Amino acid sequence: MKYDCLIVDDEEVLSQSTCEYFNLFGVKTAWVADSTTCINFFQENSAEVILLDINLGNTSGFDLCKRLRETISVPILFISARTSDDDMLLALNIGGDDYIKKPYSLSVLLAKVKAVLKRYQAQDGKSVISGGIKIDYELRRVFVQGQEITLKSMEYKLLTYLVENKNRIVSKDEIFRKVWEDYIAGDNTLNVHIRRLREKIEQNPNEPRYIKTVWGTGYVFEEDKQ
Structure with missing residues (x-):
């Protein structure tokens, strides 16, 4: 199945509310809570943008990003409560496309995701x-x-x-x-x-x-x- 967005985050309440909000406004979104489920998701599904948390229980979003970048080129936007420049630079250096700090506004996050989806639509072939x-x-x-x-x-x-x-x-x-x-x-x-x-x-x-x-x-x- 093809999705617009996949959220990878172990914060269940926040992730479900974000997922529901995105779907309400026409951005088809799924949510998974850990690295293993994320990898399994892409065996049968696709997503055009990924929202990825850094802290995923016993695993790291950094490690997951590296694994995803071996086979997936879609935009990865990190979402995290971490605010240090070191975390942001690491996220960008390993393949992240943006770094969004928590807590985030659902409306602003939706606008950013829509902008990314619009940006990567097929162009005219020239x-x-x-x-x-x-x-x-x-x-x-x-x-x-x-x-x-x-x-x-x-x-x-x-x-x-x-x-x-x-x-x-x-x-x-x-x-x-x-x-x-x-x-x-x-x-x-x-x-x-x-x-x-x-x-x-x-x-x-x-x-x-x-x-x-x-x-x-x-x-x-x-x-x-x-």
Whole structure:
């Protein structure tokens, strides 16, 4: 069965209320409480976005995220009462696309999930070629100098937006609005994604040819003519 959203959280009352709220507003959602049930869920079902708690009883959402990323590329949004930057950076570095702190507003969380679902709907099948970067929208594949690279969902969204606005300075605020589609994401989140993206598309991430930093403003994707 195909679902829009899967919640993985051992807080039963909160998870059930979130699940019911999402379903009420047309986002088909399921809920599981632990890692084993989550893995079993994907043997017979699919979901387009995952809301994943860090604390899952005797297991960790971090470990589950690593396992899921071996076979699943859909967006994973961490939801957690943990507030440290270390936890957030770890979540993003192992494959998470966003980090949402508890307690959360159901209406705000629903809006974020809807934005993610809208963002990853199938596009029109065109390809964009800029310098040594080719983006195939239909297959959601990215090639650098003819070699295919693997991008996580938010990295893909960030790259496509920068490429489509090449040779123009894109402010951080604009990226939050157009890529994350809100202002909740912070500078640390953006910096982590830029760094990971550079590591995948740049020959030397410390001296980028494509994604340049405009200090105090944002970033610019400069088309490489080489």
